[in-house]
């Protein structure tokens with residue numbers, strides 16, 4: 001059974017979704033930019049501006065969103081030449097960019113160097129050597145950050161990228177050797193460390209413990225850098241409440257423990273002036289987005305109420321449970337009331353099996369979902385869809401075309417709908 005998104009009961013949000021659906025149709029994504037802005041503000045308040053916030057573009061590369069958030073987002077993390085060009089084209093400057101990713105090609109490294117990307121995050125020895133050769137040929141010297149693959153990650157992370165053989169970063173136990181060999185390179189020096197150990201964690205204690213592990217690693221290896229460390233990047237790993245019974249984390253509870261740890265870290269003279277960066281994807285944009293899909297067909301099959309929707313796995317792979325999860329679980333969802341309706345519905349709920357339009361059994365958006373009566377033409381809104389939605393889905397499979405995407409915000413008391421794509 002799936003509970004509604006907490007904002008379901010805010011009629012203003014429902015009205016906004018209804019206006020958007022009438023204007024842009026379905027299947028579609030609607031992103032509330034004001035909610036992203038308040039999340040950024042909440043982070044700054046909780047951590048007392050100890051961190052610069054870096055947004056991981058992979059979570060949602062929507063160009064209108066990037067443009068509208070330009071004055072609030074200090075840094076962007078890109079993971080391909082395409083994302084780098086998108087960031088520059090959206091008005092961010094190269095000083096604001098970090099470039100992570102285990103498989104950067106030489107042309108992508110060249111692009112990063114020539115565009116002046118300020119934080120290239122090196123994930124392997126061979127990448128470091130390629131960069132050195134490339135800079136030697138160009139007659140320049142650069143400093144880079146090194147991504148560390150830590151030995152341990154606390155339990156509680158939905159996706160765990162560390163503590164085992166991994167394509168991400170350099171194994172913690174190899175770091176001392178790597179620093180020694182890096183000191184022989186003439187054109188590249190290591191000036192920062194980056195760790196992203198795991199993600200989708202809703203356990204505050206595990207998040208605090210993970211930050212503590214990061215700090216231990218930064219303190220151990222900072223003295224091995226040729227000069228002072230300029231930046232340390234904390235991959236946040238903080239999750240969002242996709243499913244019924246998921247409790248959102250309280251950022252202030254986390255910050256209460258992390259802030260003194262950061263202050264203590266800075267008492268270490270190697271890290272006294274270091275710039276602390278918090279790298280975040282889903283926590284910024286996930287809860288700000290809704291996926292809207294309309295009932296195309298209804299039928300019963302062997303005692304089950306089946307509904308077929310106009311967008312499924314082709315538009316929203318993650319909500320079907322095929323993106324970073326072992327067992328599919330329903331996202332929070334609700335039926336969008338057709339007309340203005342305040343608060344709770346008194347309609348009787350029924351159990352539905354919700355499928356997308358594709359000819360594959362895995363195209364299922366909901367299992368035994370409790371919803372009011374669903375008729376052809378009704379629209380379902382799926383919450384927590386602002387991250388890893390359209391861009392993380394097999395949009396070309398069976399050629400239904402891309403979902404529409406709209407960024408909305410409230411301006412002068414009115415809902416503004418920006419740059420609709422996919423029409």
Ligand SMILES: Cc1ncc(COP(=O)(O)O)c(C=O)c1O
Pocket residue numbers: 056059077100101196199200235236237238279280281282283387
């Ligand atoms: C290096 C790096 N940074 C940032 C992110 C964003 O993670 P999330 O959206 O869970 O915050 C990821 C996710 O895979 C990542 O690998």
